[in-house]
Amino acid sequence: xxxxxxxxxxxxxxxxxxxxxFGTKTEFAPVSHLDGVAVKRLTAEYGSxxxxxxxxxxxxxxxxxxxxxKTRYPKIQFAWSYKTNYLDAVCNVFHQEGSWAEVVxxxxxxxxxxxxxxxxxxxxxxxxKSVEDLQLAVDNNSLIHIxxxxxxxxxxxxxxxxxxxxxxxxxxxxxxxxxxxxxRFGFNYxxxxxxxxxxKIMAHSELELVGLHCHIxxxxxxxxAYATAxxxxxxxxxxxKLKYNLAVQYxxxxxxxxxxxxxxxxxxxxxxxxxxxxxxxxxxxxTVLNANFKQEDLPTIILESGRALIDDAAWLVGSVLASKRxxxxxxxxxxxxxxxxxxNAFWYDYKISPAQDFTHHTEDMALYGPLCMxxxxxxxxxxxxxxxxxxxxxxxxxxAYNMTQWLQFIQMRPNVVLIDMDGNTxxxxxxxxxxxxxxQEKMPEYLKKK
Amino acid sequence: MQINKNIAISDSGFIFNPSTxxxxxxxxxxxxxxxxxxxNLSKEEVIAGVVSxxxxxxxxxxxxxxxxxxxxxxxQLVINHE
Numbered sequence: 001x002x003x004x005x006x007x008x009x010x011x012x013x014x015x016x017x018x019x020x021x022f023g024t025k026t027e028f029a030p031v032s033h034l035d036g037v038a039v040k041r042l043t044a045e046y047g048s049x050x051x052x053x054x055x056x057x058x059x060x061x062x063x064x065x066x067x068x069x070k071t072r073y074p075k076i077q078f079a080w081s082y083k084t085n086y087l088d089a090v091c092n093v094f095h096q097e098g099s100w101a102e103v104v105x106x107x108x109x110x111x112x113x114x115x116x117x118x119x120x121x122x123x124x125x126x127x128x129k130s131v132e133d134l135q136l137a138v139d140n141n142s143l144i145h146i147x148x149x150x151x152x153x154x155x156x157x158x159x160x161x162x163x164x165x166x167x168x169x170x171x172x173x174x175x176x177x178x179x180x181x182x183x184r185f186g187f188n189y190x191x192x193x194x195x196x197x198x199x200k201i202m203a204h205s206e207l208e209l210v211g212l213h214c215h216i217x218x219x220x221x222x223x224x225a226y227a228t229a230x231x232x233x234x235x236x237x238x239x240x241k242l243k244y245n246l247a248v249q250y251x252x253x254x255x256x257x258x259x260x261x262x263x264x265x266x267x268x269x270x271x272x273x274x275x276x277x278x279x280x281x282x283x284x285x286x287t288v289l290n291a292n293f294k295q296e297d298l299p300t301i302i303l304e305s306g307r308a309l310i311d312d313a314a315w316l317v318g319s320v321l322a323s324k325r326x327x328x329x330x331x332x333x334x335x336x337x338x339x340x341x342x343x344n345a346f347w348y349d350y351k352i353s354p355a356q357d358f359t360h361h362t363e364d365m366a367l368y369g370p371l372c373m374x375x376x377x378x379x380x381x382x383x384x385x386x387x388x389x390x391x392x393x394x395x396x397x398x399x400a401y402n403m404t405q406w407l408q409f410i411q412m413r414p415n416v417v418l419i420d421m422d423g424n425t426x427x428x429x430x431x432x433x434x435x436x437x438x439x440q441e442k443m444p445e446y447l448k449k450k
Numbered sequence: 451m452q453i454n455k456n457i458a459i460s461d462s463g464f465i466f467n468p469s470t471x472x473x474x475x476x477x478x479x480x481x482x483x484x485x486x487x488x489x490n491l492s493k494e495e496v497i498a499g500v501v502s503x504x505x506x507x508x509x510x511x512x513x514x515x516x517x518x519x520x521x522x523x524x525x526q527l528v529i530n531h532e
Contacts (some may be wrong), residue, residue, distance in 0.1 A: 003506075006479060006506035009483050009518040011522065013473075329521070
């Protein structure tokens with residue numbers, strides 16, 4: 001007679017109380033396949049933990065965002081935010097979908113060039129651009145978004161006496177009614193600093209003012225803030241036209257559109273409270289269309305959305321290392337992925353699913369990573385089935401920032417796999433080894449082992 | 451370790467403790483362990499009983515039983531917990 005399948009013994013006290021008006025949790029529905037590929041096959045071939053990216057979902061997100069904006073406004077350009085995920089394969093999917101590159105360092109800039117992005121389709125943002133970086137951007141005819149007066153003066157000094165011209169915009173910060181106000185970047189609108197910067201640029205013939213840029217925040221839950229930002233950029237554009245008879249070529253509304261992840265402390269699930277991409281598009285395009293530009297002066301709207309286009313296109317697959325009981329009786333599960341790989345676990349309550357079938361029994365547990373550090377907690381409390389050593393888990397919507405902010409700390413970074421449109425898997429970043437890390441180290445001669 | 455004699459357990463894993471009024475739910479393996487404990491079997495005999503019925507090794511059951519026993523004790527369902 002064949003034996004029954006085993007499940008860890010489990011006992012739970014039953015408490016009577018009010019019914020949950022949101023119904024039963026369903027987070028523990030097993031997710032055995034990702035984009036049609038079995039999780040077990042993926043981990044057998046590429047190991048655990050493992051980042052898995054869906055090319056299909058990236059393209060779907062891009063096409064949906066383009067549809068939302070282009071059906072409302074005639075001149076739209078997306079620029080892929082490299083800092084959100086700068087794995088070359090990911091960037092190239094975005095570039096194939098027509099996105100320019102938006103970079104915030106010379107490292108990202110060089111990555112964009114290596115990916116074949118034409119220099120004039122690279123937007124160079126950020127507060128850190130050396131004179132050499134600026135020269136590189138000028139040589140490639142890139143769009144330089146000036147962040148502060150020191151950068152403006154450096155650029156003027158660099159170009160003075162020469163024949164080169166730089167295509168520039170300024171980053172504008174402003175009060176859009178949301179908190180915190182990101183006033184550490186760019187020039188302020190309300191106190192006249194932005195207008196002052198514009199006048200300084202217009203006074204220098206070597207600088208060609210082509211656009212106006214802002215980036216009002218991240219994970220923005222309010223579309224009206226974008227309407228306010230667009231209104232203020234359009235107001236500056238009108239004043240430039242009035243004083244200098246110059247129509248700026250574009251207004252760049254930056255990024256910050258929310259993904260459907262759930263922020264820690266949020267009462268409702270992220271998916272229930274975030275605006276849709278159409279909501280953002282409606283707020284922005286309506287404002288620019290209603291800003292009384294002449295038809296021939298209508299600026300291109302540039303968008304640098306990152307998070308909303310990539311978060312739900314990636315998963316992290318991991319395995320249970322151990323299951324234990326904490327001193328207060330709570331269950332603790334230790335898994336092979338921690339905050340070293342999921343940096344955003346510090347502010348998201350990531351949705352986590354088992355990758356195999358379970359019975360209906362579930363328990364609340366804390367989910368800890370593999371690091372020997374107390375801060376390594378993925379979920380302080382999550383309801384999951386009775387997990388055993390070796391069981392696999394799938395973390396959802398991990399595409400944004402985790403694969404750029406990940407840490408080589410205690411553990412090394414794992415393989416990253418892309419599932420293409422036909423369901424084939426491609427290794428797009430190889431797992432690190434000790435050699436990866438120590439190749440950058442140098443040993444003083446006297447410390448070498450004799 | 452012995453289960454309190456007055457503990458009632460149904461076929462579906464519903465447990466009722468009449469002396470405290472508390473009720474609990476357990477899974478199939480939990481039910482089997484409680485059934486074996488009610489027969490006053492030793493820890494080793496309980497482990498052997500589980501291994502004979504379920505597809506599992508002895509070491510896993512020993513580890514899980516220790517944790518389960520802790521919870522039974524915590525819920526005041528056992529007497530003379532080791």
